[in-house]
Amino acid sequence: MNGLSKWTWHMMAGLGLVAFLSIHMITMHLDLILGWFNPAGGESLDWANVTARGKQAIMPFFYVAFLGLALYHGLYGLRTIIFELGIPKRMARLTTILILIAGIGLFGLGSFAAFHFASVAASTGAIQ
Amino acid sequence: MNDIKQQGNRLGIIGWLTGGRWGFERYMYSLHRITGLGILSYFLLHIFVTSSRLFGARTWELVMGAVANPVFKLGEFAVFAAFAFHMLNGLRLILIEFGFAVGKAEEPVYPYRSSVNTQRPLSVIVIILAAVIVCVGGYRFFFMH
Ligand code: HEM
Numbered sequence: 001m002n003g004l005s006k007w008t009w010h011m012m013a014g015l016g017l018v019a020f021l022s023i024h025m026i027t028m029h030l031d032l033i034l035g036w037f038n039p040a041g042g043e044s045l046d047w048a049n050v051t052a053r054g055k056q057a058i059m060p061f062f063y064v065a066f067l068g069l070a071l072y073h074g075l076y077g078l079r080t081i082i083f084e085l086g087i088p089k090r091m092a093r094l095t096t097i098l099i100l101i102a103g104i105g106l107f108g109l110g111s112f113a114a115f116h117f118a119s120v121a122a123s124t125g126a127i128q
Numbered sequence: 129m130n131d132i133k134q135q136g137n138r139l140g141i142i143g144w145l146t147g148g149r150w151g152f153e154r155y156m157y158s159l160h161r162i163t164g165l166g167i168l169s170y171f172l173l174h175i176f177v178t179s180s181r182l183f184g185a186r187t188w189e190l191v192m193g194a195v196a197n198p199v200f201k202l203g204e205f206a207v208f209a210a211f212a213f214h215m216l217n218g219l220r221l222i223l224i225e226f227g228f229a230v231g232k233a234e235e236p237v238y239p240y241r242s243s244v245n246t247q248r249p250l251s252v253i254v255i256i257l258a259a260v261i262v263c264v265g266g267y268r269f270f271f272m273h
Binding site: 011014015017018021022025029030031032033045047050054067070074075077078081106109110112113116117 | 161164165167168171172175176178179181182185188189192208211215218219222225226264265267268269272273
């Protein structure tokens, strides 16, 4: 992927995030105003709501897509800012590699958490 | 040499606020960068905190209890406000960077017209919409329980 396509993906990820992040913010922070995506009612972070969302089949896919977009967009943005400092080529390569490793690691952890949680929530009804 | 005329700070506080000849899009750029980095820092921590659900309800309540204090609440609100600005300003940037909302290309005939004047209304809309979202969110954060 050349530099321009990486940047174009950064923009496209930003567009995708508008939908994902808006849904996330409405769920989490407008819970007592709109109540959307909070099947148990009340506050979004109540365990009852967390497990109720966890049991919905689409949720892990939603989380993983959201995670991937946000990691790509955010870490690419960080890389741009570091590159703008005018660092030498070798440092730039090292930066890219470190950011890539961090991104893949966090994507792995988050995806595992989303899918594992969904499967336990679906099989036991709730996690005690 | 002493015939160089001292220039007073003609723009005063207005110049400070508007960046002199730069205009406030320059400050929106700074704010976009600050909010982007702020959201990213929060987000990296957020992945670890929310992954704690893997260990069940007790751990979840414990972790949620640990972050349920006024400092974190204020921080969370700052992230919410950063989201409102970064998202709307990001949409503005995407429109502009892909060539929309910048006005028609025209021959550069003196006196040149700045395309910033064409873009300005969009910047004002972004600020107003972001302020509305921040107010609604702020009401939920601080006045509803
Ligand atoms: C809500 C949807 C979002 C939109 C529409 C959006 C849009 C944008 C745009 C257009 C840029 C500027 C790129 C450029 O001009 O080259 C940008 C930069 C950036 N964004 Fe986002 N973004 C969003 C969400 C996020 C999130 C969730 C994060 C953090 C995880 C983030 C972190 C960053 C960073 C660190 C930068 C680099 C700032 C800079 O170069 O000054 N953004 N974003």
